[in-house]
Amino acid sequence: MTKILRVNNLCKSFTLHTQMGTKIEVFRDLNLELEPGDAIAITGPSGMGKSSLLKIIYGSYISNSGEVAIKHQNEWRNIPDCSPREIIDIREATIGYVSQFLRVIPRVSTLDIVAEPILHLGAGQAERRAGELLERLNIPSNLWQLSPTTFSGGEQQRVNIARGFAKIRPLLLLDEPTASLDDINRTVVLEMINEARSQGSAILGIYHNVEDREEVSSGECNLAEFRDAA
Numbered sequence: 001m002t003k004i005l006r007v008n009n010l011c012k013s014f015t016l017h018t019q020m021g022t023k024i025e026v027f028r029d030l031n032l033e034l035e036p037g038d039a040i041a042i043t044g045p046s047g048m049g050k051s052s053l054l055k056i057i058y059g060s061y062i063s064n065s066g067e068v069a070i071k072h073q074n075e076w077r078n079i080p081d082c083s084p085r086e087i088i089d090i091r092e093a094t095i096g097y098v099s100q101f102l103r104v105i106p107r108v109s110t111l112d113i114v115a116e117p118i119l120h121l122g123a124g125q126a127e128r129r130a131g132e133l134l135e136r137l138n139i140p141s142n143l144w145q146l147s148p149t150t151f152s153g154g155e156q157q158r159v160n161i162a163r164g165f166a167k168i169r170p171l172l173l174l175d176e177p178t179a180s181l182d183d184i185n186r187t188v189v190l191e192m193i194n195e196a197r198s199q200g201s202a203i204l205g206i207y208h209n210v211e212d213r214e215e216v217s218s219g220e221c222n223l224a225e226f227r228d229a230a
Contacts, residue, residue, distance in 0.1 A: 003071065004094075004170050004202045005057070007032040010066030012052055026052055027226035030066070034202040036170065039193075041213045042206050044223035050206045051100075053223065054173045057204070058097050059087040070094055070171065092117075096172045096201075098164035100179065102148060102156040110134065110151075111144040114162045126166075133162035136192075138185055153180045161189055168196055174205035178212050190215050 012026040026049035034040060042050045055061040057068055059079050068079040072094045077086065091097070104113055114130035121129070134144060137158040143151070148159045157180045164172070174193070178186045193216045197203050207213040213220070 003033055003035050005032070005034040005071070005204070006067065006069040006076075007057070008067040008069070010053075010056070010068060011064045012049060012056060012061070013064055025227070027223055030221075030223070030226045032204075032221050034171065034204060036200040036202055037197055038219070039197050039203040039205070039217045041217040041220040042204065042223060043213070043220045044227070048223040048227060050223060051175055054097070054175055054204065054206070057171075058091070058095060058173055094170050096164050096167065096169040098161055098172075098174050098177050100157075100175050102160040104148060106149055107147055109145045110139065110148045110159055113148065113159060114166055117163060117167045129166060130162065133166060134159070137162055137188060154182065154185070157181060158185060158189075161192070165192055165196065168199055168201055170201060172196055172201045172203050172205075174203065174207075176206050176208050179208040186212070 008031055010030040011028045014024045014026065016022040016024065030053070032040070042053060044050060052061055056063050057079065059082065063080055069076045070079060070090060072090045077090060079087070079090070082090065111127060111130050111134070114133060115126040118126045118129055131141075131144065135141070139155060139158055139162070148156050151159065157177070161177055177193070178189050181189060190212060193203060193205070197216070203216065205216070207216075
C-alpha cells in the first residue's frame with residue numbers, strides 16, 4: 001500500500017538563548033512511516049517532544065535535520081524544503097491538525113469557523129456539514145452564531161475538533177483531542193477518529209490517557225527511544 005508519511009533520521013533540538021545558550025536535545029534519528037488507515041500514537045513522558053513532532057510534520061516548527069516526506073497530490077514533498085505557499089497548499093489538501101488550543105479571529109461565528117475548510121463545496125453544503133459536526137459534538141445551536149472566544153475550554157476544544165474533522169484529509173495530526181472533554185463527548189471524538197481512519201486517513205496522535213490510545217491506535221511511536229539515542 002502507498003505510504004502517506006515518511007519520517008527519516010529526524011533530529012530536533014532547542015537552544016535557550018536567554019539561558020546562556022543551553023541546548024536541549026528533543027529527539028535524534030527518529031524514523032516513522034504511515035500508510036492510509038494506520039493509527040499511530042506518539043508516546044513518552046511529558047517534555048519528550050510529542051507536540052514538537054506534530055508541529056514539525058505540520059510545518060510549524062523547523063527541524064535540525066532529517067526528512068519529513070508527505071505524499072501530496074501523488075508527489076512526495078519534504079516539508080523542511082517547502083516554501084510557505086507550498087505548506088499552505090499541503091495543509092489545505094493533505095494534512096489536518098487538531099491542536100490543544102483554539103485560535104480564532106474574534107467576532108467570527110462558530111459555524112463559519114468550522115465551515116471555512118470546506119467552503120469549496122459551496123456555502124450551503126459547508127454550513128450543513130459544520131452544523132452536523134457541531135450537533136454531534138453537543139454544541140448547542142443557539143451558540144453557533146457566536147464567537148467561541150467566550151466558550152468554556154471543553155466547548156472550544158469541541159469546536160476545534162469539528163473544524164479539524166470538517167474535511168477528511170489523508171493525514172490527520174491530533175494533539176490530545178480528548179484531554180478536556182467529558183465522557184460523553186470523549187466517546188464521540190473517539191468514534192470520529194475511528195471513522196476517519198476507516199475512510200482511509202492515517203492518524204498520528206497524542207492521547208491524554210491509555211484507554212483513549214488503545215481505542216483508536218494500532219501502534220505507537222515511543223519518543224523515549226529516540227531521546228536515549230540523543
